[in-house]
Amino acid sequence: MITQSNKIIIGFLIAISLSAISGISFALIKASLSNNLTQSSSENEANQNKDYQESKNIENNLSVIPPPRQKQTILTTQLLQQEEKKFKQGSEYFNEADRLLAEARDKNDSQSAIFLLNEAQKKLEQADKIMQEFEPNSPYYQSAQNYINYIPFYADSINQWKNYFTQLDTYQAKTHPWETTINNNNFIDLTYHNKQYVMAKAKKQSVVLTFDDGPSPQYTEAILDILRKYNVKATFFVVGSQVSQYCPILRRIYQEGHEIGNHSYNHPWMGRISSEEQQQEIFQTQSIIENCIGSKPRWFRSPYASQNESTLKIAHQAGLNTALWTIDTEDWRKTSTTNSIIEKALNYRSNNIILMHDGVEPNPNFKHPSASSSRSNTVQSLDIIIQRFQDKGFQFVTISEAFSSY
Ligand SMILES: [Zn+2]
Known part of the structure; x- marks a missing residue:
């Protein structure tokens, strides 16, 4: 049985617990506010006053020593x-x-x-x-x-x-293991020292523009517009995983007369993966490109220039020649500018293969610490590069056109 005095005690207890709960929730709200937002100005003021008071005390005690916070x-x-x-x-x-x-x-x-x-x-x-x-x-x-x-x-x-x-x-000059195949007119390897050897036989006063890592929805079409304006044909080394997403852009590249090259499926360091994986990278990309445009590439370029003997063998098995570049415009660097790209590209030695990018690093795990995630500078530098080369009488050719004498 509850007596009158007990009722008062229970009521009192309820009142205490309610105020305790609201106290806790108030504290919680306050904590979350100061976590999410900045500290309330009254708190800041309180802290500052406290700091001020502390430094005042120290100053009073030892006026020569500067305030510790400073x-x-x-x-x-x-x-x-x-x-x-x-x-x-x-x-x-x-x-x-x-x-x-x-x-x-x-x-x-x-x-x-x-x-x-x-x-x-x-x-x-x-x-x-x-x-x-x-x-x-x-x-x-x-x-x-x-x-x-x-x-x-x-x-x-x-x-x-x-x-x-x-x-x-251990070999004599030009006795690269692949030379016999080159002489048999089957395989061109422009990645190792044969680059100079083969390039010497390319067409004079020609230059090859290459764009890697696309097709990309941000930059490829802007580049295509500029190339069309000057009636310039280029070579696009495309990544299989990008083709799987942007086949219509690849079709436009192809329909406008540019050459399509194979740049692997996932953009790995080919020299660091097994032969089986390399095979997958190269063959899968050949198929996805063929499914999209009805034609297979004739050239392969290793991402990061990372490759070994297996890479060349597999490329050859897939009916591909291999090519790196002779000029890296370094348009992929954070520090590159429109001017730096133009300056690097404008080398008037004949038959250069110029490396540029219409896409960004497709594999975030391998992002170079100095790599930029924009290709706007590439797009902006292209007009001037084309104009200057054309003024000097250079002809822009695709990589197959440059080496068609083989
Ligand atoms: Zn690449």
Whole structure:
């Protein structure tokens, strides 16, 4: 039986628990507000007053010592500057390795190529060492990780070319394992040293524009419009997974008279995957292109110039010749500008194969740390590149047209 006094006690308890609950929920709302939004101004003021009071107290006690908060800020800025400097140094080593690798690939003699590749390897090791030094609380930690993840791919690439050039020493000039096939008119390999050999026989005063990584819904059609304006034919090395999404764009490329090349299905580092996977990459792309336009490519280009003997064999089995490029406009770099692309493209040595991009890196796992995710500069540089070459009397040809003497 509940007495009158018990009723009062129960009522009192209910009142306490209600106010406790509302207190808790108020605290929760407050917490979520300060998480989602910035701290309320009254809280900020309270903190500032507290800080002010603390520094006032210290000042009163030891007026010579500056307020501790200010001292801490200076230290943090210094640390940040050191971190930034370190990161810049690391990425500069990486970029140097990148440049040395590209330079080595263009060498005719194995001795100077191997020298450059060894230098590239050293730079890459230095870059790796620096990038490993960033702690998880550094603002550069994540960017450093991107470099660390990418460096093994580059190390592989350096080895690939070192092997090639070392092997070259055991052959006499122009006795590349593929030369017999080349002379039999079946297979053209423009990826290794035969590049110079074959290029010497290409048509004079011609230049080949190549666009990789498309078809892309953002840039390919803008590029096609410009090419049509000047009646220029180019070669598009397309990625199978992009074709599966944008077949109508590929059809337009083909219908406007450009050449279509095979650039693998998933854009992997071919030199790092098994022969079976390489086969899949090349053959699957041949089929998807044939299904879309009713015709098969005649040329294959390895993503990142990463390839080995299997790549060449498989390409040959698929009825493909292989080609890299002779000029990289570096339009894929974050640091590239319309002017830098034009400057790199405008090399008036005959028969150059110019590398540009109408698509972006299709595989986010392999995104180069310096790669841009826009190709607007490529589109914007194209008018001037075409005009300048045409002013000098150059003819734009597709890659098959350039090497049709074979
Ligand atoms: Zn590519």
